[in-house]
Amino acid sequence: MKFCDKLLQLRRARRLTQKEVAAACGITRQTYSGYESGDRYPKKKETYQVLADFFHVETSYLYTENEIFIEEAGSQYGSRGMAQAKELVSQLTGMFAGGELSDEDREAVMRSLERAYWLAKEDNQKYTPKKYRK
Numbered sequence: 001m002k003f004c005d006k007l008l009q010l011r012r013a014r015r016l017t018q019k020e021v022a023a024a025c026g027i028t029r030q031t032y033s034g035y036e037s038g039d040r041y042p043k044k045k046e047t048y049q050v051l052a053d054f055f056h057v058e059t060s061y062l063y064t065e066n067e068i069f070i071e072e073a074g075s076q077y078g079s080r081g082m083a084q085a086k087e088l089v090s091q092l093t094g095m096f097a098g099g100e101l102s103d104e105d106r107e108a109v110m111r112s113l114e115r116a117y118w119l120a121k122e123d124n125q126k127y128t129p130k131k132y133r134k
Contacts, residue, residue, distance in 0.1 A: 004038035
């Protein structure tokens with residue numbers, strides 16, 4: 001289930017408006033509306049935490065597998081790694097748009113490509129100058 005679908009489901013279960021949720025979480029209604037429509041995602045981890053606390057769920061519940069992958073890439077390889085991971089997810093999402101793959105097959109392909117990304121990053125470490133290695 002996507003982040004936007006999870007938010008919508010949680011909000012409707014509590015019978016709240018977007019305006020009420022946004023005000024309680026300290027964000028604008030337009031921003032929250034963008035989250036629910038799938039047009040935008042929180043830029044900061046803290047926003048995920050605020051939303052999770054408000055809806056009384058774990059933060060990990062709000063993340064999709066793609067978002068977890070992007071966050072891990074960012075934490076391990078900085079902003080450049082995060083940008084590369086976002087680009088990879090974006091390209092793969094576009095590649096599957098309108099396709100005939102089942103959700104399970106699509107997720108299996110994504111997991112395989114994520115593993116390939118991590119292996120490539122690990123393999124490329126040997127080409128990084130010593131002064132830039134962690």
